[in-house]
Amino acid sequence: MRPEGEVGALLERVREARTERRVTRKGDVAVDLDDAYGVQAALGEGRELKGYKLGLLSPAKQQQMGVDAPIHGRVYPEMLLESPVSLGQFVQPRFEPELAAVLKDDVPPGATPGAALLAVGGVFLAIDLLDSIWEGYDFRITDVVADNASGGGFLLGEKLADLPVEGELRLYLDGELLAEGPLDVLGDPGEKLAWLAEEVGGLKAGQVVFLGSPVAAQAVRPGTLELHGPNGSVLIAKLEG
C-alpha cells in the first residue's frame, strides 16, 4: 500500500492528460473519494475559484457509480466562456442544458436549505460543456472526481431569474431539438447548495454553482446553439470546431 504514491500517480496522470489534451484509459490506481477530491483541488492550486458544478444528481446515476450523493467539480475563471466557443480546446466535449445560481451572500457550512436559498442573488440559463480525459467517459467515481467532475467550460445566460423557477429547458443545435427536460426534476436548489456548502467548507458571495441538468449529456458538434428556458429566456452561442 502506497497511498501517497497512488494519489500522486493519479494527479500526474490527470494533469498530463489535461495539459496535453488527450484521452487516457480508466485508472488502475485505487484511491478513496477524499483523495480524489484532493487531486481535484491540487489541479487548481493557486487559481481563483469562481464556483462549483454539481454532477451525478439523479439517484439512478449515483447508484450506477456506487455512491449515494452528488459529486462536485471546481469552476475557474477561464472556464467561463463567451460565444463563439472553440470546441477544439476540449478532449471529448459533451454538453448539457442547466441552470446556474449566483450567490449574493456567503453560505457557511451547516447553513439550512432555506438560508442557502436566501443567499442566491439570481439564477441564469447555463450550458455545461463537459470534458473528460477518461476514454469514452468510462470511469470510476474516483476517476471522474479527480478529473474535476468532467468540468470543461460553461456558458451563462444574461437574464436573471429569481427563485423559484419553473418550466423546462429545451436545447437546440442548428435548429434541431436535441433534448428537453423539466426543471423540477433537479430538486430544491436550497438543499443542494446547503449540501455543497457542507462538502466544501462554505460558499462565497459571487460564486456560481451549476445546478445540474434535467437531461443526459449530449454529443456536441460545431453549430448554432440555442437554449430556451422559463419566461422567454434564451442563451445563444456559436460553437466552432
Next chain:
Amino acid sequence: MPEQQVSVDVRALAQCLDDAWENRAPIAPLTESDGLTVEDAYAVQSAWTELRLGKGEGIVGRKIGLTSKGMQEQMGVDEPDYGSLWASRYFPAKGGRVELPTDTFVEPRLEGEIAFLIGRPLSGPSVTPQEVLAATEALAVAVEVVDSRVVDWRIKLADTIADNASYGGFVLGPWSRSLRQEDLRTLGMLIHHNGSTVVEGVGAAALGGPARAVAWLARKLHSFGVALAPGDFVLSGSLGRAVPANRGDIFVLEAHGQPPLTVAFG
C-alpha cells in the same frame, strides 16, 4: 491607487480641471501639451476627485463611458473608461420631471442609460455580468448629462479620463426591482428632443449589455484596489448617441416598461 511612475504634474492638472469646472471655462486638451498617458489620466482623475472631496463634494457612485463600438472606434480605443458620480450634480426628479440649470454646464450633451443600485460588495479580477446582476438591488432608467472641461469636446481618451470621464450630472427614474428580471440587453429606449424622436437605443449598445459594462468596471476598479460598495449607483453607459442640449430644450426619455423621465434645460 498603487504608486505609479507619473510623468506629469497630477495636482496641477487636477487644479486646472477644477477651475474649468467651477468657472465653466473650458481648457485646451491636456493631451496636446502634456503627453498624458491613460495611467497618468486616471491619476489626475483621482487627484481631482480628492480635491473636490476636500471642498465638501461627495461620491455617490461611478459612471462608465465609451461603451459603444462607435465611440470606441472614434476614439481609437478598445475598452471603456470610467469616472465618479459627484453628489453635487445629482438632480433628483420629482414625479418623473426635473429642470437642470443649463448654465451649470460647459457644453452639455444628454445620454440615456441604465443605472444600477449595487446591493452587495462587488470586486475581483474576473467579475462576470451574472455576478453583477446577482449583487444588484434595483435598476433605473437614467439620464446622464456628459460635459467636457476640454474646449469643444476636443478629447482623446486620456483627456476624458482625466476630466472625470466627461461627467456632467445625472437624473434617475424610480428604482425598480422587477427590472432585474428583464433582459437588459434587449431593453429599448427612446429619447425625444423637443417632441421629435432623436435616439433609438437598446441595452446591447452598452458593451453588449449593461451588466457586462458594470462587470468591466468592477474588474477595472479591482486593478486599482477599489471595490463597488452597497449603495453605489453605477451609470452603465449610453444606449444610443449623445444629444447636445441647450437652454430651453425638453427631453423625454422612454424605456420599455418604465415611466417616462422628462428633463428640461432651464
